[in-house]
Amino acid sequence: MKHTVPFALLRRTFFAAAVSTVLAVPALAADNVKIGLLSTLSGPGAGLGIDIRDGFQLAVKLNGGKLGGLPAEVIVADDQASPDVGRQTADRLVKRDKVDFMTGVVFSNVMLAVGAPTFAAKTFYISANAGPSQYAGAQCNPYFFSASWQNDNQHEAVGKTVADKGFKRVALIAPNYPAGKDALAGFKRFYTGGEIVSESYTPLNLLDYGAELSKLRAAKPDAVYIFLPGGLGINFIKQFVGAGLSKDMTLFGPGFSGDEDVIKAVGNPMLGMFNTSQWAHDLDNAANKKFVAAFEKEYGRLPTLYASQGYDAAQLIGAAVRDSKGKLDDKAAVHKALKAAKFDSVRGSFKFNSNQFPIQDYYLRVITQDSKGRVTNRTLGTVFKNHGDAYAADCKMPGL
Amino acid sequence: MTGILFLEQALNGLQFGLMLFLLAAGLTLVFGIMDMINLAHGSLYMVGAYLVAAATTASGSFWIGLGAGIVGAAVFGVLLELTVLRRLYTRDHLSQVLGTFAILLMCNEAVRFIWGSQPVLLSPPDSLAGPVELLSGFYYPAYRLLIIGVGLVVALGLWGLITRTRIGMQLRAGASNREMALAMGVPVRALFTALFGLGAALCAVAGGLLGPLLAVQVGMGESILILAFVVIVIGGIGSVRGALLGALLVGVVDTAGRTLIPLLFGAVLGPAAADNAGPAVASILIYVLMAAVLFFKPRGLFPAHG
Numbered sequence: 277m278k279h280t281v282p283f284a285l286l287r288r289t290f291f292a293a294a295v296s297t298v299l300a301v302p303a304l305a306a307d308n309v310k311i312g313l314l315s316t317l318s319g320p321g322a323g324l325g326i327d328i329r330d331g332f333q334l335a336v337k338l339n340g341g342k343l344g345g346l347p348a349e350v351i352v353a354d355d356q357a358s359p360d361v362g363r364q365t366a367d368r369l370v371k372r373d374k375v376d377f378m379t380g381v382v383f384s385n386v387m388l389a390v391g392a393p394t395f396a397a398k399t400f401y402i403s404a405n406a407g408p409s410q411y412a413g414a415q416c417n418p419y420f421f422s423a424s425w426q427n428d429n430q431h432e433a434v435g436k437t438v439a440d441k442g443f444k445r446v447a448l449i450a451p452n453y454p455a456g457k458d459a460l461a462g463f464k465r466f467y468t469g470g471e472i473v474s475e476s477y478t479p480l481n482l483l484d485y486g487a488e489l490s491k492l493r494a495a496k497p498d499a500v501y502i503f504l505p506g507g508l509g510i511n512f513i514k515q516f517v518g519a520g521l522s523k524d525m526t527l528f529g530p531g532f533s534g535d536e537d538v539i540k541a542v543g544n545p546m547l548g549m550f551n552t553s554q555w556a557h558d559l560d561n562a563a564n565k566k567f568v569a570a571f572e573k574e575y576g577r578l579p580t581l582y583a584s585q586g587y588d589a590a591q592l593i594g595a596a597v598r599d600s601k602g603k604l605d606d607k608a609a610v611h612k613a614l615k616a617a618k619f620d621s622v623r624g625s626f627k628f629n630s631n632q633f634p635i636q637d638y639y640l641r642v643i644t645q646d647s648k649g650r651v652t653n654r655t656l657g658t659v660f661k662n663h664g665d666a667y668a669a670d671c672k673m674p675g676l
Numbered sequence: 677m678t679g680i681l682f683l684e685q686a687l688n689g690l691q692f693g694l695m696l697f698l699l700a701a702g703l704t705l706v707f708g709i710m711d712m713i714n715l716a717h718g719s720l721y722m723v724g725a726y727l728v729a730a731a732t733t734a735s736g737s738f739w740i741g742l743g744a745g746i747v748g749a750a751v752f753g754v755l756l757e758l759t760v761l762r763r764l765y766t767r768d769h770l771s772q773v774l775g776t777f778a779i780l781l782m783c784n785e786a787v788r789f790i791w792g793s794q795p796v797l798l799s800p801p802d803s804l805a806g807p808v809e810l811l812s813g814f815y816y817p818a819y820r821l822l823i824i825g826v827g828l829v830v831a832l833g834l835w836g837l838i839t840r841t842r843i844g845m846q847l848r849a850g851a852s853n854r855e856m857a858l859a860m861g862v863p864v865r866a867l868f869t870a871l872f873g874l875g876a877a878l879c880a881v882a883g884g885l886l887g888p889l890l891a892v893q894v895g896m897g898e899s900i901l902i903l904a905f906v907v908i909v910i911g912g913i914g915s916v917r918g919a920l921l922g923a924l925l926v927g928v929v930d931t932a933g934r935t936l937i938p939l940l941f942g943a944v945l946g947p948a949a950a951d952n953a954g955p956a957v958a959s960i961l962i963y964v965l966m967a968a969v970l971f972f973k974p975r976g977l978f979p980a981h982g
Contacts, residue, residue: 318793320891326794354793476938479959481899483890486688486820487934494681507795507891514799515889520807520815541797545805 305602308347312369315380317354320507323537324382324582328404331586344597359389366390370397376604379589384408384455395419404589409458412631413667418676422633423589426665427455428462430530433552433638433659435466443499444470450503452477459503473497485512489519501528509533510541517545535580546643554636555584555623556655563620584622595619607676631671635664680814691820693927694827698882700907700919702875708851708914710765715776718897719783724749724880725887729798738801746880753876757869788894795893823885838916851914910969912976933958
């Protein structure tokens with residue numbers, strides 16, 4: 277078997293030569309654009325993936341079934357919030373279905389598993405949610421673009437808000453997985469002038485927060501910050517109010533913990549909760565008004581920030597297809613078009629940082645009753661203007 | 677302050693333990709009397725919870741939903757016994773494991789087909805959504821108190837049924853020595869169908885009550901089934917008393933472990949290490965408990981077989 281290694285090398289060189297010959301031929305415009313939308317569509321996190329999917333498909337529908345002038349074929353798949361399933365399905369989507377873009381993953385642990393096969397196949401990944409610090413820093417990749425935010429960002433904004441409002445004793449709760457660690461790190465980066473009395477990392481599938489709540493009762497913080505996506509947050513807030521803790525401490529969360537899906541499930545107990553987000557359904561810009569109205573008409577509910585991210589991911593892909601003149605095999609042209617991000621984002625203006633994560637504004641929202649009597653979010657003001665992330669400096673962006 | 681923390685954890689442990697008992701009671705009788713390994717027992721819990729959620733949505737009342745769900749699950753359990761499970765009693769354990777595992781998968785897919793793969797929402801009744809002041813300054817969720825109350829009542833009723841009635845005597849006889857019970861003319865077949873219905877109803881009580889606290893979702897039966905098996909192994913197979921004690925032990929150890937281990941580790945190792953190691957060690961604790969019990973009492977704490 278001694279000849280195996282040189283032979284493999286020889287074969288690889290031959291293939292590399294063959295591939296570069298193919299690439300040297302001017303790329304032809306594709307006749308359609310294929311998108312692999314791999315998201316969490318079952319289990320406690322399903323609501324998140326469903327909103328990303330619905331937001332994405334709304335953008336396609338409003339464009340008459342096209343993105344950037346090409347007919348769009350969206351292949352929807354469920355990652356079941358499992359890195360294993362996610363990786364296998366991503367492999368299938370990029371190799372067998374030969375999709376031009378991947379998008380949709382909700383959870384960062386799944387994202388880290390999906391990234392490798394996607395980048396290896398030189399397929400652009402447009403994140404509609406997951407923004408792990410790894411891909412923002414040392415492991416940044418030219419094939420990864422975030423149309424949402426880096427995992428720490430919303431939490432940084434809450435940290436600053438909690439500090440600005442003068443809360444001195446804060447308890448933190450997050451699930452024990454990559455985004456949970458990023459979240460609390462982000463919070464602490466901007467929370468100054470107070471004490472963190474407890475910091476809990478719970479199992480990712482935890483649904484009964486009895487133990488955490490009694491720890492809170494014992495620690496007596498004046499503010500509680502939760503990073504608990506989807507069903508986890510719904511359970512926590514219901515149990516938090518049920519245990520009578522809402523009288524003694526103020527609850528803060530990132531935008532998605534105070535979003536419309538959670539409000540729909542929990543109802544009135546959410547009133548008064550502060551949260552921060554890069555987007556809100558009452559943001560005053562034309563693109564957003566069109567999006568919110570169309571989403572409500574299509575699905576009969578208010579969109580969440582996940583829906584807005586799915587919608588923007590589709591718009592970003594559309595802009596890239598349009599500006600690369602549909603030559604999807606010309607990776608350099610697609611990359612350049614993605615990086616320019618020439619579309620009307622529903623969050624208002626944003627641009628890509630050197631690590632291909634957004635530089636954008638973050639807003640403070642509070643849950644109140646609106647003029648129609650609905651319990652929903654109202655934007656109070658801006659926490660950060662043109663805010664990037666803490667990892668961009670570590671990113672030495674490799675070539676395509 | 678620590679006193680309240682302990683008290684609250686004890687109540688949480690009691691609440692969780694009682695719900696585990698409702699699951700383990702049916703499981704241990706089937707295992708003990710028919711020597712039947714029923715991996716589909718968790719599916720009865722899931723189906724029960726879905727039926728309660730569906731009936732609650734349809735009727736608008738949690739109580740009507742709970743009642744209807746329990747009846748529905750009992751009917752489902754009886755039908756399952758009559759059509760499939762009774763054919764498995766005489767087969768070996770491997771066939772039983774394979775057969776009931778297949779039922780578990782089919783139940784999951786059927787539930788996914790009917791209700792979709794998103795969790796179904798079930799909320800506690802509004803009157804129980806808030807806290808109750810148990811001692812001055814100590815608030816406890818009213819809904820968890822209800823679970824404890826119902827769990828205690830059902831456990832008491834079951835204890836009465838098993839130890840004070842003729843049916844209970846026949847069940848105990850069957851669990852201790854099936855051949856002898858059969859020879860003495862115990863109508864094992866009919867008893868069994870009824871027992872299955874009862875087991876399914878208990879599962880639905882647990883599923884329906886835990887539904888608002890946790891989430892009604894596909895696959896919810898599997899994680900709790902493992903704990904139910906741990907409970908009956910600790911308690912001794914076939915013994916309802918063992919199941920109760922085992923369930924309370926597992927409930928208290930699981931809940932206390934999740935709070936106290938991180939506190940303990942925190943004092944020794946610092947908060948960061950405690951948060952990483954604490955939950956992991958706490959989840960191992962139940963299995964350490966099981967191993968310890970089996971080391972000293974290989975047949976469990978209260979074995980039914982002589």
